[in-house]
Amino acid sequence: MVVRSGLAEDEIDRIFGALADPTRRDILGRAIRREQSVSALARRYAMSFAAVQKHVAVLERATLITKERSGREQIVHANRATVGKAVTLLGNYEQLWIQRAKQIADILANPKGEQT
Amino acid sequence: MTVITTTKDVQNLTLTLVAEFDATPDRVWEVWEDPRKLERWWGPPTFPATFTRHDFVVGGESRYFMTGPAGETPRGWWRIDAIDKPRRLDFANGLAGDDGEPTPDVEPMSGHVTFEAIDSGTRMTAVTHFIDTMQMQTFLDMGMQDGMTQAIGQIDTLLSPAQV
Numbered sequence: 001m002v003v004r005s006g007l008a009e010d011e012i013d014r015i016f017g018a019l020a021d022p023t024r025r026d027i028l029g030r031a032i033r034r035e036q037s038v039s040a041l042a043r044r045y046a047m048s049f050a051a052v053q054k055h056v057a058v059l060e061r062a063t064l065i066t067k068e069r070s071g072r073e074q075i076v077h078a079n080r081a082t083v084g085k086a087v088t089l090l091g092n093y094e095q096l097w098i099q100r101a102k103q104i105a106d107i108l109a110n111p112k113g114e115q116t
Numbered sequence: 117m118t119v120i121t122t123t124k125d126v127q128n129l130t131l132t133l134v135a136e137f138d139a140t141p142d143r144v145w146e147v148w149e150d151p152r153k154l155e156r157w158w159g160p161p162t163f164p165a166t167f168t169r170h171d172f173v174v175g176g177e178s179r180y181f182m183t184g185p186a187g188e189t190p191r192g193w194w195r196i197d198a199i200d201k202p203r204r205l206d207f208a209n210g211l212a213g214d215d216g217e218p219t220p221d222v223e224p225m226s227g228h229v230t231f232e233a234i235d236s237g238t239r240m241t242a243v244t245h246f247i248d249t250m251q252m253q254t255f256l257d258m259g260m261q262d263g264m265t266q267a268i269g270q271i272d273t274l275l276s277p278a279q280v
Binding site: 019091094097099101102107108109 | 118120122124126129131133135137138139143144147153156157158160161240242244246252253256
C-alpha cells in the first residue's frame with residue numbers, strides 16, 4: 001500500500017459519500033462562501049426542512065461542516081480542513097498528469113528518444 | 117515553451133490539465149497513438165509503462181503494465197470510446213489483474229482529451245473523471261503515487277468561491 005493521503009479509508013468514504021449528492025455539494029459550496037442557517041438553506045431547496053436537515057447531518061458526519069446554535073437558529077460552517085483533505089487524492093492525480101505533460105514535452109522535443 | 121495548468125474540481129471528482137506544446141496537433145496526437153511513444157510518458161519515471169496491445173480505434177482496447185522500482189508490474193487497460201484524429205480522444209482506463217485482463221470490480225476512470233491548434237502549437241486539454249474514492253485510491257495503490265508530492269498547499273485556491 002502506498003497511500004499517503006493521511007486519511008483512513010472509511011473517513012475518505014464518508015467525505016466523498018457526502019459529496020456524492022448534488023444538494024449536499026450545493027449546501028457545502030454555500031457554506032464555504034459564508035455561514036448559512038439551516039432554515040435559510042431549507043428555503044432554497046424544493047424539499048422539506050427535515051430533508052435538508054438530513055443532508056446537513058450527512059455533511060456533519062463527514063466533518064465537512066460544523067453546526068452551532070445561535071438563538072433559535074442552527075448555523076452551518078464549512079470545515080475547511082476536511083474539505084482540503086478531500087482534495088489530496090485529486091492532488092496526487094494532478095501531480096501525475098503534470099509529470100505526464102512534461103514527459104510529452106520531452107518526447108516532442110526529442111522524438112527519437114536519443115539521450116540528450 | 118510548454119505551459120501547463122491544472123484545475124481540480126472536488127465536487128465532481130474531476131481533474132483537468134491544459135498543456136500547450138510547441139508542436140502541431142498531429143505530432144501531439146502521435147504520442148497517444150504510437151505505443152512506443154505512449155510508453156515514454158504514461159507511467160511516472162519510476163514506473164515506466166509497457167504497452168503490449170494498443171488498438172487505437174473506436175472500441176479498441178489496450179493492455180499495459182508498469183515496472184516499479186522493486187520489480188512489481190501493476191497492470192492496466194484502456195478502451196477507446198471516441199476518436200476524432202487529431203482533435204479528440206475519449207477513453208476508459210482501468211486496472212487489470214495478473215492475467216492482464218480488466219479487473220471487474222473496479223470501474224475505469226474516464227479520460228476526455230482534446231487537441232486544439234494554437235499559434236504556438238497545440239493546446240491539449242485532458243480531463244480525467246473519477247467515480248468515487250475507492251477507485252481513486254485503488255489506482256494510487258497501483259504505485260503511481262510513488263515519488264509524487266502532495267498538493268495540499270493549494271487549498272485556499274481550491275476553496276475560492278469560483279471553484280466550489
